[in-house]
Amino acid sequence: MLYDLHTHSYCSDGQLSPAELVTLARRQGVTVLALTDHDTLDGIAEAQQAALEPFDAVANEVLDDAMENTTSEDTTSEDTNTNNYKPLTIITGIELSTQWRGRGIHIIGLNIDIDSPVLKAAIHAQTQTRIQRAETIAQRLEKAGVKDALAGAKRHAGGGAIGRPHFAQYMVDSGYVSTIPQAFKRYLGAGKVGDVKQCWPDIDEAVKWIVQAGGIAVLAHPDKYDLTRTKLYELLGDFSEAGGRGMEVVSGHQDKSVTLKLARAADDFSLLASCGSDFHSPKNTWQAVGRYSPLPESCTPVWTQFT
Ligand code: AMP
Ligand code: MN
Ligand code: MN
Ligand code: MN
Secondary structure, eight states, X not given: OOEEEEEOOTXXXXXXXXXXXHXXXXXXXXXXXXXXXXXXXXXXXXXXXXXXSSOXXXXXXXXHHHTTTOOOTTOOGGGGOGGGOOOOEEEEEEEEEEEETTEEEEEEEESOOTTOHHXXXXXXXXXXXXXXXXXXXXXXXXXXXXXXXXXXXXXXXXXXXXXXXXXXXXXXXXXXXXXXXXXXXXXXXXXXXXXXXTTSOBHHHHHHHHHHTTOEEXXXXXXXXXXXXXHHHHHHXXXXXXXXXXXXXXXXXXXXXXXXXXXXXXXXXXXXXXXXXXXXXXXXXXXXXXXXXXXXXXXXXXXXXXX
């Protein structure tokens, strides 16, 4: 079994359609995939449908184009033989934007009921928040000298959940910066003008939505928040108290020391361990679908609770 419990499609800030993502996951040997787009469930039905089909030739072709200029030692011509594709199970998922003590924190919901009225209402509110937030980001960027950012970001979002990566893409296209990381470093990252997060709900609220939708709340990539050990433990305490049951012990390729630190924290709070690539695009080879550092044996994997 190969799990990837954190991935994105173009329904939020990923590059591939849900069907293309499913095809790529199969190529990579993934057997259980969670689509966890930012604040939306729009891609789930397509992913579920694609997983039922033996082989999506159209998606595979589009994927070949998307993967052009990408070298991956994991993708050989043999892998593209449809006979090698194993069945794929889709786990319903979402990555909710929240805040905790003024910091932006991401909480993953796994195995959620996508028809839950509570969750649907929450997502509607998150969508409205994203739209208003995009306007605020654009106004702030305008003051910093970046013109027409809202229209540009909307073009990149293409009707999906609009976010900072779409602003970053626009800024690269328009020559304000030369790379996406540079856009975050100068304009959109933590503490910069375009970092707007006060609008998001508290972690408790997001955990409650996930629990009410019958899912498991998992703290996403705990090492990405730049927290001291004391602060991380305070966050994990608050998260557990709110009903959070898991944390990502492994997110993509990470140092062994980080993995061991997070495995220890999961153990200290009796949290289930999750792992995933946080895949967004085939061009990012360090966040490839189904590829991440190993989960320590001491952990209790979150999938032991999947029914
Ligand atoms: P948002 O959902 O609008 O807050 O945007 C957050 C997303 O931006 C994350 O999920 C990442 O995909 C992306 N992101 C955050 N920081 C960086 C960075 N330093 N470089 C590139 N992408 C980033
Ligand atoms: Mn993202
Ligand atoms: Mn995230
Ligand atoms: Mn993510």
